[in-house]
Amino acid sequence: TGHFTYDPGFTSTGSCESALTFIDGDEGILLHRGYSIEDLAENSDFLDVAYLLLYGDLPNKDQKKKFDRDVTYHTMVHEQLSNFYRGFRRDAHPMAVLCGVIGALSAFYHDSTDIHDERQRMVASFRLIAKMPTIAAMAYKYSVGQPFNYPRNDLTYAENFLHMMFAVPAEPYKMSPTIARAMDRILILHADHEQNASTSTVRLSGSSGANPFACIAAGIASLWGPAHGGANEAVLNMLQEIGHKDNINEYIKKAKDKDDPFRLMGFGHRVYKNYDPRAKVMQKSCHEVLAELDLDDPLLELAMALEKIALEDDYFVEKKLFPNVDFYSGIVLKALGFPTSMFTVLFAVARTVGWVAQWKEMIEDPSQKIGRPRQLYTGPAQRAYVPLGDR
Ligand code: CMC
Numbered sequence: 001t002g003h004f005t006y007d008p009g010f011t012s013t014g015s016c017e018s019a020l021t022f023i024d025g026d027e028g029i030l031l032h033r034g035y036s037i038e039d040l041a042e043n044s045d046f047l048d049v050a051y052l053l054l055y056g057d058l059p060n061k062d063q064k065k066k067f068d069r070d071v072t073y074h075t076m077v078h079e080q081l082s083n084f085y086r087g088f089r090r091d092a093h094p095m096a097v098l099c100g101v102i103g104a105l106s107a108f109y110h111d112s113t114d115i116h117d118e119r120q121r122m123v124a125s126f127r128l129i130a131k132m133p134t135i136a137a138m139a140y141k142y143s144v145g146q147p148f149n150y151p152r153n154d155l156t157y158a159e160n161f162l163h164m165m166f167a168v169p170a171e172p173y174k175m176s177p178t179i180a181r182a183m184d185r186i187l188i189l190h191a192d193h194e195q196n197a198s199t200s201t202v203r204l205s206g207s208s209g210a211n212p213f214a215c216i217a218a219g220i221a222s223l224w225g226p227a228h229g230g231a232n233e234a235v236l237n238m239l240q241e242i243g244h245k246d247n248i249n250e251y252i253k254k255a256k257d258k259d260d261p262f263r264l265m266g267f268g269h270r271v272y273k274n275y276d277p278r279a280k281v282m283q284k285s286c287h288e289v290l291a292e293l294d295l296d297d298p299l300l301e302l303a304m305a306l307e308k309i310a311l312e313d314d315y316f317v318e319k320k321l322f323p324n325v326d327f328y329s330g331i332v333l334k335a336l337g338f339p340t341s342m343f344t345v346l347f348a349v350a351r352t353v354g355w356v357a358q359w360k361e362m363i364e365d366p367s368q369k370i371g372r373p374r375q376l377y378t379g380p381a382q383r384a385y386v387p388l389g390d391r
Contacts, residue, residue, distance in 0.1 A: 004374040011270070015371070016203065020053055020357055021194040028274035028322075032192060033057065041281045046350070047071060048155045053192055053357040056245045058070045074123075074130035075151035075160070077138075078108045094139040094345045095224045101135050103217035104127075113211035115363055123211040125356045132352045133157070136345045137164035143341075158184035161349065166337060178292040179336055185285050185331060189278045189325060190347050192354025196270075198229065199221040203362050207371040211358055219355045220348050226265070229326075229351070230320040232343040235266040236330035239299045239306075248306050256315045264310060266327030268319070278325035286328045289335050300331050305377060 007013045022031040030037040033052050040049055044058070051067050059067055084104060088097050105111050105127070112124040131260040138148045141164075149164040159180045167173040193199070202219040206212070223229035242251050255264040269276055290297055307323055310316045333343050362368050 006376050010200075011272075015195055015200060016362065017365070018194060018358065019056070020354070020361060021192050023194055023271050025088075025269070025271035025273050028272060028277050030193075030277045031345055037189065037277050041185050041188050043379055044188060046184050046191070046353075049188050049191050050353040050357075053353055054125065054360065070126050071130045071157070072153040074127045075134055077131050079136050081105075081108060081135075082148060083139065083328065085138060088142065090145065092143070092145055094136070094143060094341055095220070095230075095348070097139040097142070098136060098345055098348060099220045099224070101139070102132075102220055103214060104352035105131070105213035106211045109213065112215070115206075115209060115211065121212070121360055121363065125360060128212065128216055128352055128356050132349045133161040133292075136342075136349050137161060139345065140339070140342055142368075156180065156184065158187060160335075165342075176274070176292070178289065178345060180289060182285050182289045182332055183336060185186055186329060186346065187350040189281060190350035192351070192357065196228065198351065199358050201357060202359050204371040206359045206362055207368065212356065215359055216352060216355050219351070219378050221387060223348055223351065224344060229344045229347040231265050231324070231326040232330045232333070232347060233340050235303075236299070236340050236343065237335060238265045239302055239330075242302060242306070245302060245305045248278075248302075248309055249312060251306075252309060252313060256313075264306075264316075264321070266323055267310060267316070268321040269324045272322060272324065275322045276324040279323040279327050282325060282328040282332065283323075286332045286335075293335055295335055297331060297335065299334070303328065303331060 002234060004012070020033065022034075023029065032040060032049065033056055035052065035058070040052075044052075047068055048064065050071075051064065055063075081101065081104070084101055085097065088100070091278055109124070109127055112120045112127060114120045134151050141148050147166055149167050152160050152163055155163055155175075159175055161177065162171050162180065162183055165173075195203075198219040201222040202215045205215040205218040226234045238251075242248060251262070251264070254260045254262040254269075286300060289295075292302060307327070310321070310323075315321075329342070329347075333346060334340070338346065
């Protein structure tokens with residue numbers, strides 16, 4: 001078999017060195033460049049965190065001003081790009097549209113696809129971070145048959161995204177500071193999470209020298225799956241299906257049944273064997289948003305009851321299955337007005353920062369090689385060819 005370790009799912013393979021994100025899964029600790037996710041979610045804004053991930057430290061006032069300008073300079077997309085949307089069905093899943101349109105960016109921005117040119121790498125990074133919300137909001141607008149909104153650079157990253165999503169020509173979007181803050185927090189909580197499936201996909205794609213736009217499209221494809229970023233959408237669908245507290249036990253039973261493929265969505269994590277620290281912040285944010293908006297979402301009550309029952313259940317205790325970031329995010333997003341199909345798109349908008357920062361770190365690492373895992377061959381041994389007439 002040669003000299004390698006068989007490790008399906010890479011549960012014990014470190015694929016790279018990285019200075020971006022630290023996770024202690026047993027303790028439930030998540031740090032970006034040494035700063036705790038709780039501190040960042042409380043005190044920073046999303047572009048602060050983006051700067052931190054890209055450059056290694058929080059920006060000072062001048063650096064922040066310049067970075068905001070560097071990003072906002074690229075928030076518009078090539079006018080021609082809007083034609084792509086018209087080729088999609090209106091009822092297409094926005095993740096499908098996102099995947100296609102981001103993949104097409106390398107057909108537009110030829111001047112930032114040379115990965116060996118440091119300036120081009122930086123411009124591609126700004127472009128991806130800046131255009132992602134524009135492209136995501138356009139996917140939504142197309143699906144509801146409303147005109148696209150141009151970005152507004154006088155707004156923060158989170159506010160601008162809300163504007164592009166929800167404003168219509170007849171009426172501007174009423175910006176509430178609480179909602180903008182909650183939006184910003186969701187973006188921060190999803191910005192990076194070391195070598196998860198989509199980030200590893202971006203790195204593996206990039207390791208061959210592919211351009212960053214193509215690599216991020218690959219990351220989006222991986223994120224879409226329900227075991228990964230698709231879980232936030234799946235949680236809300238699950239809560240709606242459970243419908244009432246009285247039905248929780250039936251679903252817990254299904255989740256524990258080995259012959260039933262059903263899993264409790266928003267529960268469990270490859271690395272966290274403790275409460276996901278992001279889920280704690282999200283739960284708090286969820287209460288704040290619903291209180292501020294004076295909304296009484298029965299799904300929140302249902303989610304809390306479900307969490308309580310699962311946390312006390314022997315199966316979940318023994319397997320160390322705790323709520324993850326996706327468990328509460330859907331309820332917040334729903335309160336902010338996002339349709340379920342946009343939940344994973346939003347995750348992709350935020351994670352673009354992590355993808356880009358990880359991709360750049362990899363390209364700039366002198367020990368970087370093409371990613372090329374090995375395999376255990378299980379097919380037949382060598383045999384003689386059988387001509388068609390003899391088969
Ligand atoms: N419900 C019921 N049982 C579960 C669940 C769950 N949500 N998660 C894991 N298990 C069981 C699983 O059946 C297995 O049991 P056994 O050892 O008896 O075969 C054991 O726990 C370990 O699970 P695993 O699938 O081997 O663990 P993994 O590290 O490969 O999977 C996971 C991690 C997140 C894919 C998984 O926990 C899962 O499918 N959770 C539900 C989907 C979800 O919420 N995903 C979001 C992840 S966090 C953010 C993100 O990436 O988007």
